[in-house]
Amino acid sequence: MLTFPPGEDYGFRLRGPDPTLERYSKALDFYREHDDVLADNNSRIIALKPEEPGTLATCKSVTRFITALIVDELEAGMRFCFESGKGAIALVESPNNGVLSDFLELKVQYLGQR
Template sequence: MGEDYGFRLRGPNPTLERSSPVLDFYRESDDVIAQNDSRIVALKPEEPGTLATCKSVTRFITALNVDELEAGMRFCFESGKGAIALVEVPRNGERSDFLDLAVQYLGKR
């Protein structure tokens, strides 16, 4: 995900789009930001990346600092409309102008 790009989480195939007010998540400079009532939860290493876990954890944040992300970190992303995905920083990902993220749609709240 490059700067000024993001995605709407509405189903199993979110696509990258240029930043706009309708996106759920977008990258601005060094942050991935949740908007439109969307939220993010950083999972602990021992927490499974399941729909049940993403529905139950409540450590909500509205942004991730790209410089603090490490390979293997996992997050629950929830859109303001209740769609939930597991987002992982790939273990073989490199930091560059683009942020590699693996997005797996899990379902709805």
């Protein structure tokens, strides 16, 4: 589970099963800006419907790309695929509702490569 501090520029690189939180740098794939989680460096966020399985095959086939997750709009249990610019794919779930003033928790499960 990655826990982002409120209002800080932290993020992670998606390269394998254990991404770690890092201070923002131009090398990160995903990072939190105060009220958004953004994709960078040719990475992308893929919106999943609740009925879609969180599998590697689903993440490779769905093309509902979004540019950001808005923290205040996150609800517990929402799921997304994150794909790095280098083809690493993870299923990301929000275990709690998003609140701008709180820490943001994201559960990241590495699924594999494109």
